[in-house]
Amino acid sequence: MTASRTPSSRTFLGRLSLPERSAVTDALRTETVGGVLLLVAAVAALVWANVPALHDSYVSVGDYHFGPEALGLHLSVEHWAADGLLAIFFFVAGVELKRELVAGDLKDPRAAALPVAAALCGMAVPALVYALTNVLGGGSLDGWAVPTATDIAFALAVLAVIGTSLPGALRAFLLTLAVVDDLFAILVIAVFFTDDISLLALGGALAGLVVFWVLLRTGVRGWYVYVPLALVIWALMYNSGVHATIAGVAMGLMLRCTTREGEERSPGERIEHLVRPLSAGLAVPLFALFSAGVAVSGGALANVFRQPETLGVVLGLVVGKTVGVFGGTWLTARFTRASLSEDLAWADLFAVATLAGIGFTVSLLIGELAFEGDAALTDEVKASVLLGSLIAAVLATVLLKLRNARYRRLYEAEERDDDRDGIPDVYExxxxxxxxxxxxxxxxxxxxxxxxxxxxxxxxxxxxxxxx
Structure with missing residues (x-):
């Protein structure tokens, strides 16, 4: 029997509005393809790094340096992938966040409470799990932020591989959760992984961002204006000591994501539509190719469970993420008197929370920053990220498969379009x-x-x- 709802109660994870559904569908389609490429790149990296005949070439390619030394940009291939290509990924994340804030679920504070609380708890609990594991085991607390990130592309790749048909509301929740998660990950990187700051370079980067904002507001158009300016801002941000990916998200947040009269899509949405395939199809897979190549021998995997740093990462991703995301959602719904959609059950939220334990791109990046200078421990932490993400993916697969028949019915009902007008009948x-x-x-x-x-x-x- 469905519980009666008071006038002040509201339903969450209900059907999306038609414009929101279209935006989420477009984003998820690209992220799913990118996630499959990411999965292929990760497997290729593991093969390249673990086949004895290929191992030396993997190391030499990753360590190859190029770039203008006079500008402080004579970097290794691996470094270019982490600081350069991921700036594109964070630019897209910035545009996504801006769109969510002005036109999506985060526009309404009541609707935003759930994904924000889920993301915050989904970062705090894994950090706490990692810290407790290392305090009790006598390890280092430097890696507390490693298990706090969710990789939406990898999670969607898992969904694509296992063939589950998540209802639109659950997919939108997962996407919004990942967007908020990315925002807090960026803040963590900016605050906790910035050491020596060059005020001159930072001032130059900020001045460049002001110019970028003024050009946008005055209606100046042309990629030949913005791309060179973006490269200058990125280079200055890198030389300032602040992680260069911060430049990407800052520029993404400046784009206008609301439509004006006569516009079908906002400038932010148009640019995101152009840049997202570059991010999902090239930038992130290349980063994975040069970051995921770690030793995966039986002994190395066994060591993951023997060291507090690596064990903390695995437990943080598998246990901390699930408990944090699910607990944050349940508590927020409980205290805001929100009721779950009648089409779903709390078991569905638990399965999605388990899927959020797949932390790959940002977790690998934070692992490199947290243990910079200790190559052996960095590789072991990367191995723990891969193993923890794999365990989370397997658990999520089992839980989602148990409900897949119901998901398929819901998904088919959402997609049904008998009159073939391009609008699902349920909206009409x-x-x-x-x-x-x-x-x-x-x-x-x-x-x-x-x-x-x-x-x-x-x-x-x-x-x-x-x-x-």
Whole structure:
């Protein structure tokens, strides 16, 4: 029996609005393809780094340096991938966040409470699990932030591989969760992994961002203006000592993501549509290729469970993420008197929370920053990220498969479009104009049936006239 709802209660994880559904569908489609490429790149890195005949070439390619030394940009391939290519990834994350804040779920504070609370708890609990594991085991607390990140692309790749049909509301929740997660990950990197700061370079980067903002507000167009400026801002941010990816998210947040009269899509959405394939299809997979190549021998994997740093990462991803995301969601719903959609159960939220334990791209990046200078421990932490993400993926697969038949029915109902007008029927059925149109159709059919009945009566009367 469905619990009665008070007037002040509200439903969460219900059906998305049609514009939000379209935006989420476009984003998830690209992220799913990117996630599959990311998975392929990670496997390729593991093979390249672990086949004895190929190992030396993997190391030499990753350590190859190029770039203008006079500008402080003579970096290794691995460094370019982490600081350069991931700036594109964080630029897209910045645009996503801006869109969510002005036109998406985060625009309404009440609707934003759930994914924000889930993301915060989904970062705090893994950090706490890592800290407790290392305090009790006598390890280092430097890696507390490693298990706090969720990799949406890898999570969607898992969904694509296992063939589960998550309802749109759960997919949107996962995407919004990852967007907020990325924001807090950026703040963690900026605050906790910035050592020596060059005020001159930082001032130059900030001045560049001001110019970028002014150009946007005055309506200046042309990639030939913004791309060179973005490269200058990135280079200055890198030389300032602040992680260079911060430049990407800062520029993403400056884009306008609301439409004006005569616009089908906002400038932010148009640019995101152009840049997202570059991020998901090239930048992130290349980063994975040069970051995921760690030793995966039986001994190395066994050591993951023997060291507090690596064990803390695994437990943080598998246990901490699940408990944090699910607990944060449940508590927020409980104290805001929100009720779960009738189509879903709390078991569905638990499965998605387990899926959030897949931390790859940002976790690998933070692992490199946290243990910089200790190459052996950095590789071991990377191995623990891979292993923890794999365990989370397997657990999520089992839990989601148990409910997949119901998910498929919900998904098919959401996608059904019998009139082939490009709009799912379920949205048209909620439209007053649709109901008016259907009423007119039914009324027309009723009139037609009445006319046919009267014609049949008259025909019968003509065939069998009554005697006078």
């Amino acid at each position: 059925q909620d439209d007053p104009a649709y109901h008016l149109r259907m009423a007119e159709i039914h009324e027309g059919k009723a009139v037609e049936h009445r006319r046919r009945a009267e014609a049949i009566v008259r025909e019968r009367a003509d065939r069998h006239p009554q005697s006078g």
